[in-house]
Amino acid sequence: MTATATPEAAPAGAAPASVRPYEAYVYAYPHKTAYRRLPDRPALRDLWAGQPKDALSLYLHIPFCEVRCGFCNLFTRIGAPDGLTTAYLDALERQARTVREALAADGTQPRFAAAAFGGGTPTFLTARELERLCDIAEQAAGADLRAVPLSVEASPPTATADRLAVLAERGTTRLSLGVQSFVDREARSAVRPQRRADVEAALGRIRDAGIPVLNIDLIYGIDGQTEDTWRHSLEAALAWSPEELYLYPLYVRPLTGLGRRGADAPDPAWDEQRLRLYRHGRDLLLAAGYRQVSMRMFRRPDAPASAADDHACQTDGMVGLGCGARSYTSTLHYSFDYAVDMGEIRRIIDDYVGRPARDFERAEIGRHVDGDEARRRHLLQSLLQADGLAVSEYRARFGTAPQGDFPAELASFAARGWLAGDTTGERLRLSPEGLAHSDAVGPALFSPAVRAAMAAYDRK
Known part of the structure; x- marks a missing residue:
């Protein structure tokens, strides 16, 4: 993810300047490239003291994959030498127990409303190791996996019957399978070696396992795709x-x-191709009866719930465990070091597995989220959902209205036709065209300080 310029609001009567529809995928704000080393290394027990802890989200990160796709910039390494996954789970357990103690230091026991295993590929672990991962989440971290939604990411080769049986038995409610394309040639073009027959076999095993929610990831814009x-x-x-x-x-x-083959320079023709394919896919899924939840997510209306009703990504805290996870309090987002280069990732993983329990007691790298940044995050993460932002909820949290806090940004969106209705109502919602441009809307709400930090980030 790279920093981008924020489009300015157009002067009255002027046509808004054009923007790229694919500035950046905003899945979290601020992005990790805006994090920096925290000179005071605050103790977790102090960071979490007095924080709401009745609807936390728990995330366990497994930084291993059998291959690394050409488009992937996630924190993951290819394979694991003998003993590394065991050492990693040992460190994960030490961290989980240390963090749980820190969260409860003020006398308030944390309650988890949702849990997820991500990566990397969590199902890179063997069935026995997945059992241990669930034990760590339950016994060390304190989550009741059978009582809360549990989402797990998988790849076709690792979605084996024995692994899926463990996940189903331990309460997994959602399994997300990274398919990307059912066309073998396109998969190869994206540097993802797989055969459709193997993908179909994995899907059959997932359905046989009886996990309530199956998610399939697909990618558009691949070279040669029509x-x-x-x-x-x-x-x-x-x-x-x-x-x-x-x-x-x-x-x-x-x-x-793919990045080593050529930089992600502005390419209007590719932007137009991706927009055209997005609209084609959106319309096909809507015609098939799916409900659009965001630019990326489409959901069957009869699907069972896969998220806790009382969990809100804009406000609730996140407890991340593992060397690629991030954690959120209301005032600080923090994590371990971040890298994309394979050598740097190996170094960070090796450092993580060698840490004693006391080294998990403090936050090392992060970014403080002050009042303005909290407002931006709430607006951004709400607006990128198809249901939009309830102004009353924003006002109840901050004592102000988003129209007064972000008049230029909202005016710019309205001028481009990205808002449904005007900016004065009690619900701010993106229009269909606004949803199509979500990857421009999100970066437009980045603060100048966050954009500067991202631009100054030394990639590694």
């Missing part, structure tokens, strides 16, 4: 009646396999 091949992948996915589908635009990021 509307016909894109439709082919969409229809192949729909044949499994997945409860959720995520449609991701391809990005070419620095230090990735």
Whole structure:
């Protein structure tokens, strides 16, 4: 992810300047590239003292994959030498127990409303190791996995029957499978070696396991992809009646396999291709009866709930465990070091597995989230959802209205036709065209300080 310029609001009567529809995928704000080393290394027991802890989200990160796709800039390494996964789980357990003690230091026991295993590929672990991972989440971290939504990410080769049986038995409610394309040639183009037959077999095993929600990830914008091949992948996915589908635009990021072939320079023709494919996929899924939740997410209306009703990504805290996870309090977001380069990732993982329990007592790298940044985060993460932002909830939290806090940004969105209705109502919602431009809307709400920090980040 790279820093981008924020479009300015157009003067009255002027046509808004054009912007790239694919500035950046904003899945969290502020992004990790805006984090810096915290000179005071605050103790977790102090950071969490007095924080609301009745609806936390728990995230366990597994930084291993069998291969690394050409588009991937996630914190993960290829394979694991003998003993590394055991050493990693040992460190994860030490961290979980230390963090749980810190959270309860003020006398308030934490309650988890949702849990997720991500990566990397959590199902890179063996079935026995997945059992231990669940034990760590329950016994060390304190989450009741069978009582809360549990989402797990998987790849087709690692979605084996024995692993899926463990996940189903331990309470997994959602399994997300990274397919990306059902066309073998496109998968190879994205540097993701796989065969459709193997993908179909994995999907069959997931359905046999009885996990309530199946999500399938697909990517559009792959070199050589056409509307016909894109439709082919969409229809192949729909044949499994997945409860959720995520449609991701391809990005070419620095230090990735595809990024080494060429920089992600502005390419109007590619932008137009991705927009065209997005609209085609959106319309096909809407016609099939799916409900659009965000630019990327589509959900079957009869699908069982996969998230806790009382969990809100804008306000609730996150407890991240593992060397690639991040944690959120109301005033500080923190994590371990971040890298994309494989050598740097190996170094960070080696450092993590060698840490004693006391080294997990403090936050080392992060970014403080003050009043302005909290407002931006709430607006951004709400507005990027199809349901939009309830102004009353924003006002109840901050004592102000978003129209008064961000008049220039909202005026700019309205001038481009990205808002449904005007900016004065009690619900701010993106129009269909606004949702299509979510990857421009998000970066437009970054603060100048965050954009400067991201631009100054030394990639590694």
